[in-house]
Amino acid sequence: MRKGYDVIVIGLGHAGCEAALAAARLGADVLALTLRRDSIARMSCNPSIGGPGKSQLVREIDALGGEMGSAADDCYIHVRMLNSAKGPAVRAIRAQIDKASYQARMAAALESQPGLEVAEAELERVHIESGRVTGATIRGEKVSCRAVVLCSGTYLGGKTYIGEDVREGGPEGFPASALTPSLLDEGIRFMRFKTGTSPRIASDSIDYGRMELQPGEDLPYCFSNIRKPLKRDQEDCWITYTNERTHAIIGDNIDRAPIFSGLIKGVGPRYCPSIEAKVVRFAGKHRHQLFVEPITRGGREKYVAGLATSLPRDVQDRIVRTIPGLEGAVITKYGYAIEYDCVDPSQLDHRLGFRHIEGLFSAGQSNGSSGYEEAAAQGLVAGANAALWIKGCPPLLIGRDQAYIGVLVDDLVMKGTDEPYRMLTARAEYRLALRQDNADMRLTSEAVRIGLADEARKAAFEKKLKFKEALTSGPPADTGSEAGLTEEEMWLMQCVKESLELDGIYGGYIEKERRMAAAFRRLEQQPIPEGADYKSMYRLSAEAREKLFERRPSSIGEAYRIPGISPSDIAALIIHLRQEANPDGRRLQGDIEGRLIGDRR
């Protein structure tokens, strides 16, 4: 380890890996820290990537030059297209990943990245002077840096629960980080969340005959926008269900469940509840669906998705045995819940940097999100912005109308979250336009602008644009041009064709969405002058004035999305701004222009 770097990334989970790679690829000198090398890019929970909302995120990460997409493509052992009977905007790729290969693959990407040093060490303290990051204390030594990206996942103040058994520490028994207190000193607010995982079962103790087979599919494309996935033999998944007996056992032991006994105070995810939560909340439901998933190719263990739990070990044993196919199951790793500190993301701006601390960025589950894909997307944004900020370049800012990544960042930053945030297609207002198949059309130009698109990506994108041009302007059956194409180019052409077809399916609806998106943009572009004096806006409620003063929105659109600001507050705000603009319109115009130019410098 040297004495100084540009960027220090804390943690090499899914957020950390993307952050470290993005920053390094943008030319920053990066030090990436992990508590243990063998936990790099580890999938502590469900070994899968994708699904509704998440598949879109991964395709976008890839379009922006991130790593998750191609790594997932290289390492999947089972893949399916979900919602294939429904419309293109809600279709999603879900892949089961070979956990071990994925970790190796990502570690290799980190190793081979110039400008990126990986070290196994704990960061004890971030140094902040006069509201600006100056360095960190690592292994007792002071290391200087200009930016820090916090990607600590569930390690801050982590506590693991299995029944009455409570241990300090992150997943798989790693020590918890003691970083929280020093961050609290800097005025950073934390929340306490909880997440859980399901038990893992010995593969040879499962009676597959009693479960429903779900084979993988051969998909024409996977997560990469520029490379066709290699065909491979796929592993199977299996479907089974809980039943009344399962629920009875859970019911009888509910007082031993940490979330119900009051032991766990952290808030769990509504969309991914533990099986005990499901049974209590949906008492009328006779059975809950479970997926038995491979963890590695030909591996000894299988993961039972849908059975997240922190019930005591003996109860887990009994529960599992009531499930068809798992009557003789041997649990190799018990399910557990983990409680952890996470940053209140409303303290961040759209670059995922803290508003009140220059150079400090935060990404991933430690921002209150859940899921590998959500973490990776944030990591890319935060890491890229750390480097861009150091270089004095304009930031990477993605709008809600541009990508799911934009929805994710905007939701976290503008609304905050009071439970682990999971991406859903329902969160996107412009869902019809933000499809997994057109991610590169929406984002590659951004990647090129900031410098995250390598030559291969640029070349592939150029070709796609040419094909699109030919297909939209030329005669329909343009078979002549297909003659001289390579196999790869044929594949790109097919992808473009499909996207155009899918655009056609939605017809006028896309137009309507575009118009709504344009209206949204207009509100976003109605700037609020830098020095807007909220305290003197007597028409606004005291609460609104407080919130606006704290959040300093840069546009009416942003102000609108601050929770607790009502439409009449917005109307009043506009009136004040218009009145301010009237007497000395030209002066204010200048301010507004100056601000816009400043942002796009």
Next chain:
Amino acid sequence: MERADTIAAISTPHGVGGVAVIKISGPDSKAILESCFSPAKRRFPSPPRDVSFGRVHTADGKFIDEAVGLFFEGPRSYTGEDVAELQCHGGTAVARAILTEVISRGARQARAGEFTRRALMNGKMPLIKAEATLAIINARTERARAMASDLIGGSYEMEAYELKRGIIDALAKMEARLDWPDELMDEETAAVDASSIADLEGKVRGMIEEQSRGRLLIDGLKVAIIGRPNMGKSSLLNRILGMDRAMVSEIPGTTRDTVEETANIEGIPIRFADTAGIGSTDDPLIEAGVQRAKKAALTSAVVVYVAAFPQGITEEDVREIRRLEGKPLVIALNKSDLKGLSGERVNSGHQDPGIPGCEVIEVSAKTGSGMKELFRAIAEKASSIGGHEQEGGYSARWISCLEGCLASLARAKGALATKAPPELACADLREAAYAIGELLGDTTTDDVLDVIFDKFCIGK
């Protein structure tokens, strides 16, 4: 930065009454109150709100009236600003005198609805309530007031919220299927089908109808009474109004100009225009009146065509009636007291105007017979006209939001029926929910802001 000025107005209607209220709102309210009101209480007003008996006087100490003075410290007042009130003896002169005094101390005469505007802009009430408040102020009949009271009481708002909830429920069920494709879909989570959307459509239609009716009650309608000379139109109008307003005389062509007067017909405020008899005439003065009459007929929502016994409906009548083609029409066959008097058969000379849906009501302005029937027919015709054909006002905005919602729901239903990708039905349902949000003022789009700015003249 420029603060709002202080406005004042007489809040109670003009005319004689027990009490008159002068309301003052703005930063100078307190100072103005203290300068013209001598309270019986010591230390008045004490914050945050206070009331005291006292005397109102002029700048040079001359007594004007005894009154009760009130003060509400902003923001906890109607408008959100400092508000003062003087409740004095009712009576136009006294109230006027106090208002003049208040204005001379630095207040400005408030424009119509300005207090409510300020309440709206200061976030004291949601948009829909502000509009309802204006409605109640403008209510001229008991039915209208009752409806507006309902609005203030929030029943319409609640209905709209219920509707929004219903739409979002349907939307949520559809979204769930999209974001959790693998989950079991039991009966509880069965897909939203066309019939539940049809239910929502029914609710919206009901609200539109309610609005149209309400519109009618508040704004009323213009009805023209036309017919050939000396059919007893003025007598009929007198009878309707219950007073001797129009000129009645034996000489045909007496009513030279149109006379307008408002009557309460089954709760609907109706402005009647009595017009000079139409039909050919040589007298130029009468001719001018006749032209005005024709114009009045054109600009009215409903026309009452008056013919009379003993002639009944003549050919000339039928010609005139035909000219009103397309207009909602009621035919009043006046002077029914003369029916059969000349010994002719009732139907002789009595033409059938042959206009479908046009009622012929036999009345007698002289005896009052048939008037109730006539009122009923007029009210029915008035109600059948869609309220949203009338321009402007909050109702137009509400109805336009509701119609937008209805169109989106219809599209959603269509999308489900044609088995289009389900996310399209979701997009439509979102649009429908958004439209109700606009109605409630939940969402401030440019359009809504424009309405606020236009209607409430802010920033002038």
